Amino acid sequence: MASISTPAELRRRIRSGEHTGNTSGLAAGFVQCNLVILPEAWANDFLRFCQANPRPCPLIAISAAPGDPALPLLGDIDIRSDVPSYRVFRDGKLQEERNDITGLWQDDLVTFALGCSFSFEEALLADGLEVRNVTEGVNVPMYRTDIDCQPAGPFAGKMVVSMRPFRAADAIRAIQICTRFPSVHGAPIHLGDPAQIGIRDLERPDYGDRVSIKPGEMPVFWACGVTPQVALEQARPPLAITHSPGCMLVTDLRNSQLAIL
Template sequence: MGKSLTAIRQEIRENKWTGPTAGLATGYTQANLVILPKAQAYDFLLFCQRNPKPCPLLEVTDAGSPVPKLTAPGADLRYDVPKYRIYRHGELVEEVTDLQSYWQDDFVSFLIGCSFTFEHALMDNGLKIRHIEEERNVPMYITNIACEPAGVFHGNMVVSMRPFQAQNVVRAVEVTSRFPSVHGSPVHIGQPKQIGIEDVSKPDFGDAVTVKDGETPVFWACGVTPQSIAMSSKPELMITHAPGCMFITDMKDSQYSVL
């Protein structure tokens, strides 16, 4: 029997778990995290509204509050993510396991839907998830697909990839289409070079996974997109989760299914 959500969150808070969260807390919705000073929060909110595929919003916190009141009222976003990234002027300057020394009273936090949510539904439909099988982080790539700019924010979409046998691709599309608030259906199927990916064995984030003969790479919009946006837009400060190291909410995956 797996560990409870409470036990997993405690391990993360105590820095006993600092790696990817795929496969953890089965059934509970995981979220990408973006933290910005209030001065940039409106522009980023607008960016998310204009780009709902890569940035489907689950919650926005009150300025200065680390507590996600709607999705995990007992949690603290300063401590409950396994690993955070600190971006300054578009440069990744540090990875840390808590935000105690970084937190500011004007911070606004954004929780963005994560494709880990629909992975359980895929597995329930008999589809195997390669990065979980291989105990790796999901592979993620910066594409040539431009996001709709908003205020100071602009840049290209990041996608995550999962390979499937050709006869299972349609089923994967059907299953994930039921989860529009956590990226929904794929944005691209096959032919990685068409979206600017030269080599699927060399992801920009996460780990490479095996793509077997006869398998088709399937690409979903990814909540790591804001990290690509940070590199393009170069805001003075943006804090995110480290790719694959998600915030686990109190919400159930089934609550985000439209069917």
């Protein structure tokens, strides 16, 4: 893809169908968000689920009113067309993926934009740390765990995590850096033996792509914004729309605005 100077330009390309892939490493410096869209009748319980589980579900913005596809605090956004790929769930089951949801839009839908780990990747890179999924040009690997989320109404389930490998000294530095960004998952939740959090095989992520782990490196795991998709499977709302893993809403909010100094 040719150079992209602004998030607005990237969203224009997404809206026109020029870009349909993952957004990792694009529009450097700007916050990327996970996405959950639900009918109004389900929105309050999901909001409580986010508040109860801020590590995997850090809430950045919510639509001003049901049926409003704009998120003005995050930019000139039409949420129906400005994400590269959407997942559509009906009664908790994934039905399809599509690049535009205008034809599915309803006047009772509420949009939630949640913080994404792609934002803290920039801080890791700026500190000289290698982020393997960026180096290898793939989507970050994501795994279901056996860690229970705090339930809220019908929403419950196990946490999903993303993984990046580091040497021990770099893992410590990554923890220090990411602690400054609680709005985009914050510090890792686990490092080392994946079996301790219920992951059986690092070579087979549940979402995203595998990355290489070099001798002397350990896997480091962060809470992941795909977690709500697991909760949606259990809650089974009649309609729910999310981003496809790795295909985020790119906003005009700068990553630096989320840092705790």
